[in-house]
Amino acid sequence: MVFPVIFGKQVLLTGSQRRIAVSNGTFDPPHQGHVLMLQEAIRQYKFDTVYFLPGNNPNLKPNRTPFEFRIPMVKAMADYLSNQNGCQKTRYKVSEAYKDAPHLMASLRKLFPDLKNRTEKIPYICGTDEVIFSQDEKKLLQAFVSTENAIEFYNKFVPVINKRNGSPVPTSISIGGKKIEFDYVLIKPSPYDPQISSTLMRAGLTQPHRTLQQISSLIPRPVMNVIHSLGLYQPKTQPLKLTA
Template identity: 30%
Template sequence: MKKIGIMGGTFDPPHKGHIYIAQEAYKKLHLDSVIFMPAGNPPHKTYKKITNEKDRYEMVKLAIADYEHFEVSDYEISKQTLSYTFLTLKHLKEEREKCELFFIAGADSLVTFESWRNIEEILNLATLVIFTRPGYPKDEVIKSKNEIEEKYHHSVILMDLIEQDISSSYIRESLEEGKEVTEYLNSDVCEYIRVNGLYNATRNIFL
């Protein structure tokens, strides 16, 4: 049975931190592949302006191009309705028979997990994999993990990663202010941003 990881997110833009997380999950969980799933219309971010789904999808393709075990799916961005995790996992289970799914998410997702729709179905369809991230003390994350496991009788995997002070929101803000961000992004993603004039960069910072 193949073991497949799913990394959801807006990927606005996709950065090297996303690649690091996916690589660690791939190695530590002995996965066969990791699917990047750009969100089309995430219910928890309906109030935020998100870059066009086509651009985010193309940037993810560029960011993962050098990794044979990574792929990107347009399932959520091709939908017109809100993107709910349980529906995505159900689709993948139906699309890829005889596979074991691992849903990879940050500590922030674990904290808000009880507000997600159809929690039990999510846990029945996939193993929840939580990675540590800055701003979320490990003892609190472990407490939330234990509470979810006790309440829903499903194991949650905690993936302890090196903390990286990098986020898509920081990159967007830096681009708007004309700051250097090339250390955080794949060179092809940088070029895509430059050519398509994304994030209202105040000057050409990629030269």
């Protein structure tokens, strides 16, 4: 069932809200689109710490690269970000809270054990295409599992949205017969945003040499080093197994 999108209220982050933020995604693989979004969020809002929360929901992404191979790619992206102008003062942490969690809110509760007692919403850095904004109730339920989890998410987190391609900012969803309206914060998008996706990157990484060179320029070099060392995204081959 599809529901209408209703525009909501743009808000400002308080000083204390800028102490910590979280960025969830499949990161399959991380690319310059992710980097530029995060750079702009950090430069504009000066977050002290950003947690990366690689997703692990098979209902949303059934053919994703295994979790244990995406973690080192995200760590490589975090190291890369820590050396970019305007981003050096921010601390970057990669969480494996989603590894055995059944859904998004379960992973966030693991990441923030004091979530129930927090009185300020935690910034959640994302794009307008994030599944949490879906107009399709089936996808929302795949992400949240229940209406109660969705309500808890929007009570505890404020989306910090990277607005791309002139796309509208959805600030209301309907799930389980309830409409949830939520506040949001906007990121001024980078003028250098290549408008790419992980899907395009995966496709390009399996293509001939010339295309591969072009794709490689859109993925941070440390991430490409991990991709090569693990043998990821190669057609008709299996990724190498990680050793202890």
